Amino acid sequence: MKALAIAWRDVRRQFRSGLLLLMMLGVPLLLTALLYFAFGSSRGGPSLQPTALAVLDLDRPPALAPVAVGRVLDAALASPELSALLRPQPATDLASAREAVRSGRLGALLVVPADATRSLLAGGSVELELVTDPARPLAAGVVRDVVQAVADGLSAGGVAASVTARLAADHGLPDATALALRAAGTLAAQGHDPAAATLTVVPPVAGGASLAQRMAAQVMAAMMIFFVFFTGAFGASAVLREQEEGTLKRLATTPTTAATQLGGRFLGIALTLLAQIAALLLASALAFGIAWGRPLSVALAAVALAVVAAGFGVLLLAFVRTSRQSGPVFGVVLTVTGMVGGLMSATMPDLPPAFRAASLFTPQGWAMEVWRGCMAGEGPAALAPTLAVTLLLGAGLLAVGVPLMRRRFAQGV
Amino acid sequence: MRIVGLRKRYREVVAVDGIDLEVAVGELVSLLGPNGAGKSTLMDLIAGVLRADAGEVEVMGHAVARQPMAARAALGVVPQDIALYPDLNARENLLFWGRMYGLRGERLERRTGELLDLVGLAGRQRDRVGTYSGGMKRRLNIAAALLHRPAVLMLDEPTVGIDPQSRRAILDYVQELNATGTTVLYTTHYMEEAAELSDRIAILDRGRVIALGTHRELTAIVGEHDRVTLELGDDAADADAAFVDLPGVHHVSAHDGRLELLASHGARLLPALFARAAERGIAVRSATLRQPDLESVFLHLTGRALRDDRA
Amino acid sequence: MRALAILRKDLVQVFRDRRALVFLLLMPLSFTLFFGLAFSGIGDTSHDARLQIGFVDGDGSPASARLFEELAASDAVRPERLNPRLADVAADLVRRGDDAAVVRVPEGWGTAVGAGAPKALEVVADAGSSTGLAAIGAVRAALERFLNAERAATVAAELVAARTATAPETLRSRALELARTAWSTPPLRVAATTAGAPEAGAPATTVSGFGSNPYDQASPGMIVQFAVYGLLLSATVLVIERRQGAHRRLLTTPTSRMAVVIGHALAMFVVVLGQILVLEAFGQLAFGVAYLQRPWATLALTLALALWSASLGMLLGAFARDEQQVVAIGLLAMFLFSGLGGAWFPLEITGPTFAAVGHLTPTAWAMDAYRAILLRGAGLAEVAPSLLVLLGFTLAFLALAVLRLRRVAS
Structure with a gap:
């Protein structure tokens, strides 16, 4: 089979180049590993060191006050449950503490105002000022949530008291204030009971993967698509290299028909792409424990990816004159379309809807849709619509690109 | 091989302008001509790489236009470029090209081994072709066209730019192949090669065969004319007029400070030449006298030298 | 000045190719824009950026209705009621990304809450995705607020009921109303601000980890990334020169080795410096990234980054064997230095090990300095340590490149 010989030649040449091999397999795996280890130390959320929280307690409670807001807050923040998130420490001076937070020496500063207890006892409200490190917004968010929760816990007593007082007053009860104090006491006695807010989290798929695995899977799929498109483009441009080597013309002097040559060439590209995809799927499954989905869906997705990548490569060939140009041109075009196709932002949460819409104007975007469905465990039936669009897109690209290619390399393709 | 009325033009340029040529089985014919004479285009037309505008080519009874595959199967083409895969080794290259000629299995293996031996590359068959010297690549370039034992072998300038030893080796292969019955069409612009190898020589110029015959027949065209070359220096431009009327001078042409004359009896003419030069005040730096050769034939037919890049 | 002649020749070679401007x-710029827009998805208030979650009310009690209202008041999620029959396909909705989460209220949940022994609320969500995590957090916060109000109302209603003849249910519903009002202005409130520049007092943004202006990460990140990418062209010039023997020929002229190296390095420095300055100007003007709030610190960082980048270019030009290798190694360097060095995402959101490993790359120090200037308003003195580390890398890279060029030439 001459077509097979041609295909085998192309596969061999592609895999013999250390550089191409690096692009095909090394870089995508490396990038995935990078992100895997960036987020790998955590299970269930980005891991953060406990934040150093300085508490500047300016509160001057009146003598004999039953409660002091500053001290209560201190105690609540120092509770062992929060030790993984916060490292509270006292602060003495507002200006220097602020500067310490600004320069990053402290994670956050909580200021309890001077009249805190007084105004609380007077039935008013207290505003606690939380100053966070501008360069660590994530830690800032966590600290804010934790402090808010602690404040809410303390507020609960006050809310109970005010509600009781109003209710008692509405019913003409004489000892409203005493009742209010009792209500606050009861709630304080109940304490902040985390078990009360019971939530059962049900994963949408059986067998929950870790966050790192989820991210690795998204990144791996994106990187695989990104670099498979490169392979497709370089595979198609092999014909340029052959033209420059003179082997293309020599092939035209042998008794090999154009159809055989074309068939062999596409078989070669397809085999190369499928080998690359298979290697990446296998390596990432072993290294990162990525579950790619049902075998049949994965096989179909691989074929769709190979077809659309080959089609795009053949089309891009029309814009390249020499094999030396191919690197920069493919680099720019595939990077930009890959970016629009959402390959660079695969793990970003909550992208504006326009991004997803824009991604569907690129072949990479459709390939990513297919693999997303695949990783979500969809069967071939559920996957069929995106799969069909991707395959049609690939076929369309080939239908445009192949005649261009044949006309240009009329001596033989 | 039969070529009838073959014509091919690229836009404004007529590359092949009505060529008729017949090559008998077992014959070795050289195509001799300067760069741009249409030799490579003719080869491409014969191999069916290019489609002719008019005319017909038949190889071993197969019309190239109608049965291209059968014609190509009978042909072995050695391109002028090193058309090999630099990142595959010699063996892989030969196996691939053998498959393209329809060989397979044990026969392919055997032929590959034989040819690696023939071109002396068996010892380095596992090395990538990119690492080879120019001569080694040339030899392998030829081997790749021989795998299927072609009835007709076409070589396009196979000795360009290589060392004398490799050149000798290549000329020997070609003669050997021809001796065992392979028909050979050999393109060159080295007249010595054409003279040494060929049964017949076709001289090409501007897309036409301007002369065809054995070495002896061709040189006879010039008759007993010798070729005299005078190196004159700067004032050569108008000097041709000074010698044209000398008795025995048949043709004079001037270029690059040189004067080329065809004369019946060169040796006898020389004193008269020098006398005329002295008479007209033309300084002669050197004079060369040559017996009739292909160069003279070309000069005679076209009024131009065969090669400008004379070594 | 022979070095200047080499510089000029290199610059001509780089810019002769009009693709240089694209690179x-x-x-x-397009990457900056893209990442900036992508990061801004969360902080953007111009459209309802709240995560959509499904709400399947299998209980149909007043309590579950109140929970729904509590969820609707959240600034992180936007609940939508789903037909209870859809409870079984909740997983599909989440998996397909139609909903960030689906809350399922089990039958009898309200009664249990009223009895002070709440039943578990079910949330179908992917705890492995940040979207899922954000939705779960928002549901938990709403649930806590809801339960706090319930408890306050229960306590108040019980205390008052003991002294009046009013029906307990009436009391309780009135108490709930009061509790909800009270929670709208709780006794203790937290006002969060960030310390330092640009506008101290801007609200701290959460979740994304990218700060209030997403371009504060995207713009310097892409500057750092493309400071590596941009020198591919200059490095290619050097490699071609070496391959064609021009480098060796240059050494046969009365030009010192030092002048040759300085000339090439200067060319790379000038190219990258110009690139960074243009990108910074663009960041300042188009994306509101405050490079100019600390002009001297920014300038010093720009010079240090360009110097380091030039040294990397020299290293690449000295070691790569051909243009293809330049592109491959350069791309690899770009990916590694950008990924590890925090050009794509702040190292803050990675684990401590990763952040430590990241700081083995020079790019991490450049990013630290950029973030310090932009977010903390740090001055020259404050970023000096980062810049010194960057210069250290520069010297090491240059030394390696010079050694290599020396060996290649001899």
Whole structure:
């Protein structure tokens, strides 16, 4: 089979180049590993060191006050449950503490105002000022949530008291204030009971993967698509290299028909792409424990990816004159379309809807849709619509690109 | 091989302008001509790489236009470029090209081994072709066209730019192949090669065969004319007029400070030449006298030298 | 000055190729824009950026209705009631990304809450995705507020009921109303601000980890990334020169080795410096990234980054065997230095080990300095340590490149 010989030649040449091999397999795996280890130390959320929280307690409670807001807050923040998130420490001076937070020496500063207890006892409200490190917004968010929760816990007593007082007053009860104090006491006695807010989290798929695995899977799929498109483009441009080597013309002097040559060439590209995809799927499954989905869906997705990548490569060939140009041109075009196709932002949460819409104007975007469905465990039936669009897109690209290619390399393709 | 009325033009340029040529089985014919004479285009037309505008080519009874595959199967083409895969080794290259000629299995293996031996590359068959010297690549370039034992072998300038030893080796292969019955069409612009190898020589110029015959027949065209070359220096431009009327001078042409004359009896003419030069005040730096050769034939037919890049 | 002649020749070679502008400016700008827009998805208030979650009320009690209202008041999620029959396909909705989460209220949940022994609320969500995590957090916060109000109302209603003849249910519903009002202005409130520049007092943004202006990460990140990418062209010039023997020939002229190296390094420095300055100007003007709030610190960082980048270019030009290798190694360097060095995401959101490993790359120090200037308003003195580390890398890279060029030439 001459077509097979041609295909085998192309596969061999592609895999013999250390550089191409690096692009095909090394870089995508490396990038995935990078992100895997960036987020790998955590299970269930980005891991953060406990934040150093300085508490500047300016509160001057009146003598004999039953409660002091500053001290209560201190105690609540120092509770062992929060030790993984916060490292509270006292602060003495507002200006220097602020500067310490600004320069990053402290994670956050909580200021309890001077009249805190007084105004609380007077039935008013207290505003606690939380100053966070501008360069660590994530830690800032966590600290804010934790402090808010602690404040809410303390507020609960006050809310109970005010509600009781109003209710008692509405019913003409004489000892409203005493009742209010009792209500606050009861709630304080109940304490902040985390078990009360019971939530059962049900994963949408059986067998929950870790966050790192989820991210690795998204990144791996994106990187695989990104670099498979490169392979497709370089595979198609092999014909340029052959033209420059003179082997293309020599092939035209042998008794090999154009159809055989074309068939062999596409078989070669397809085999190369499928080998690359298979290697990446296998390596990432072993290294990162990525579950790619049902075998049949994965096989179909691989074929769709190979077809659309080959089609795009053949089309891009029309814009390249020499094999030396191919690197920069493919680099720019595939990077930009890959970016629009959402390959660079695969793990970003909550992208504006326009991004997803824009991604569907690129072949990479459709390939990513297919693999997303695949990783979500969809069967071939559920996957069929995106799969069909991707395959049609690939076929369309080939239908445009192949005649261009044949006309240009009329001596033989 | 039969070529009838073959014509091919690229836009404004007529590359092949009505060529008729017949090559008998077992014959070795050289195509001799300067760069741009249409030799490579003719080869491409014969191999069916290019489609002719008019005319017909038949190889071993197969019309190239109608049965291209059968014609190509009978042909072995050695391109002028090193058309090999630099990142595959010699063996892989030969196996691939053998498959393209329809060989397979044990026969392919055997032929590959034989040819690696023939071109002396068996010892380095596992090395990538990119690492080879120019001569080694040339030899392998030829081997790749021989795998299927072609009835007709076409070589396009196979000795360009290589060392004398490799050149000798290549000329020997070609003669050997021809001796065992392979028909050979050999393109060159080295007249010595054409003279040494060929049964017949076709001289090409501007897309036409301007002369065809054995070495002896061709040189006879010039008759007993010798070729005299005078190196004159700067004032050569108008000097041709000074010698044209000398008795025995048949043709004079001037270029690059040189004067080329065809004369019946060169040796006898020389004193008269020098006398005329002295008479007209033309300084002669050197004079060369040559017996009739292909160069003279070309000069005679076209009024131009065969090669400008004379070594 | 022979070095200047070499510099000029290199610059001509780089810019003769008009693609240079694509590499140097268009690509980093489009990436900046893209990442900036992508990061801004969360902080953006112009459209309802709240995560959509489904709400399946299997209980149909007043309590579950109140929970729904509590969820609707959240600034992180936007609940939508789903037909209870859809409870079984909740997983599909989440998996397909139609909903960030689906809350399922089990039958009898309200009664249990009223009895002070709440039943578990079910949330179908992917705890492995940040979207899922954000939705779960928002549901938990709403649930806590809801339960706090319930408890306050229960306590108040019980205390008052003991002294009046009013029906307990009436009391309780009135108490709930009061509790909800009270929670709208709780006794203790937290006002969060960030310390330092640009506008101290801007609200701290959460979740994304990218700060209030997403371009504060995207713009310097892409500057750092493309400072590596942009020098591919200059490095290619050097490699071609070496391959064609021009380098060796240059050494046969009365030009010192030092002048040759300085000339090439200067060319790379000038190219990258120009690139960074243009990108910074663009960041300042188009994306509101405050490079100019600390002009001297920014300038010093720009010079240090360009110097380091030039040294990397020299290293690449000295070691790569051909243009293809330049592109491959350069791309690899770009990916590694950008990924590890925090050009794509702040190292803050990675684990401590990763952040430590990241700081083995020079790019991490450059990013630290950029973030310090932009977010903390740090001055020259404050970023000096980062810049010194960057210069250290520069010297090490240059030394390696010079050694290599020396060996290649001899």
